[in-house]
Amino acid sequence: MAFQGSEGLEEQLEEPEDTLRVSPAEEMPIDGPPAVGDPEPEPLLLPWDRFSSWLHCICVVGFDLELGQAVEVIYPHHSKLTEKEKTSICYLSFPDSNSGCLGDTQFCFRFRQAAGRKSSLGCFLEHFDRDAPVSLKKDQGYYYGYVYFRQVRDKSLKRGYFQKSLVLISKLPYVTFFHSLLKLIAPEYFEKQEPCLEAACNDIDRWPTPCPGKILSLPIMGVVMKLRIPTCYDKPGTSQLVQSTPSDSQVSIILPTVHEVDLFRCFHPVFFHIQMLWELVLLGEALVVMAPSPAESSDTVLALVSCISPLRYCSDFRPYFTIHDSEFKEYTTRTQAPPSVILGVTNPFFAKTLQHWPHIIRIGDMKTAGEMAKQMKVKKLKNLKTLDSKPGVYTAYKPFLNKDEDIIKQLQKGVQQKRPSAAQNAILRRYFLELTQSFIIPLERYVASLMPLQKSISPWKSPPQLRPFNQDEFMKTLEKAGPQLTSRLKGDWIGLYRQFLRSPNFDGWFRNRRKEMLQKLEALHLEALCEEDLTLRIQKHTEVETVDLVLKLKEKLTQAEKDQLPVKAGTLAKLQAHIDTIILTLPEDLQGILHKPPSP
Incomplete structure (x- = not known):
């Protein structure tokens, strides 16, 4: 995983010739995935299937003086939400009354899906999900x-205000894309009501499915959005910008990203502490963000989650959390330590109920250079008592790594010179990426060494096992092949690794890597089997043994297609040809039975 400033990395990654290695998805070359058999045809899509691949539904949430928040419309009308899900959507779709959000405001939230309900498009969407980056x-x-929440004065209403939210419910974390989509749909809806919503949904149902790596043109409300969803084969830190072409006369909006928030804008109030915040997120520590509005709360939580990219944040996070949430009691109890979660809140009530949390970030406006200077010190938790507490980071946490003064000076200089926000954001995103890569490369290298040697793979034996992860063995590798090869930062790296190995983020990362390596072993085993002369082999077999071999090979083929094993192009076709050839050596009655496709 080479990147600027990675001197010594090439030597670190040299391997014995016969050792099997699996590149993590994030490190694969940008020119595309490994060949996986023959390309799958896109399944036959029914009405609303394309819509469902992007959105679960669209809700309109209004405010009734007697009932409070209520879901007024769900579209398409056949979309299903449980009463608990509707209640969550109602409370999370309105800013807290203290936020004072007049006009239009946009934010996002995340809530638990009701147990036991599965999407009918589950398998179909997994096909696209495989090529997406883990995050x-x-x-x-x-x-x-x-x-998209609108609050405007309206004397004709009892309350004196028009208050309504248009909400897109989706499984996809494409925050930038969906906010851009809402900017097109919501103002039209507030003006023209439900017929406009129906037209928008019909537009979405004609979109191509959200396939990573393809340039997608999405017509909506008379304009066309053009974008590209990243793939797990893209090189981290690079963005394949969508270019306009002469044939794009209709394209109105080109999105440079579908999911990235502006890191610098989010971290500006606390940017003296960005490195410590990176450590807290990496280790899955309990964090709460107290912000003046749901927009700032949700953006900051999403920025925190993305600062350890390309690692996936594996704990729970709630960009906007309210006292009505079903997890409220669980998260505010003082009888046990707070769980591994990042909460974004706006209600001042949380300043009291979450006082016992170990790490609190207060977001507020930073108006003067003097105020910025005050942010340099980490504040003590006991000082977080009142509503008027100053912005900053309240924690007793002592970072493992020494502070990187260079990045702080670089960002400060940018503020003084009025460097464009996009440039500040790019600098910060690059900094986080290199820090995360320096941390993860030694783990990648060690985990890759758990793969068996290629010569140990025999087509006639089960694939060999991976060696287990040994913490002490890994720690010994850090002396010669640790982060010091790619990072200038000093500090207690060993302590940081020990803590990380106990975190949900390590557990999630290792499960994913182990699954990838096991699939690689299965793929190599399949390829070795295809290189064998199976017709010669079965000459020594009895009829029963030959039938048994056919059944096992058919099972392997079915599993390989289901798991999308990373086999060489043509391998699955070759295996099918082997199966067909072996079947022809058997009596006709058996041939008829074995040629039948397996029952689903």
């Missing part, structure tokens, strides 16, 4: 809600 895979067990 962009659809969210198992959770929905995202993307909100």
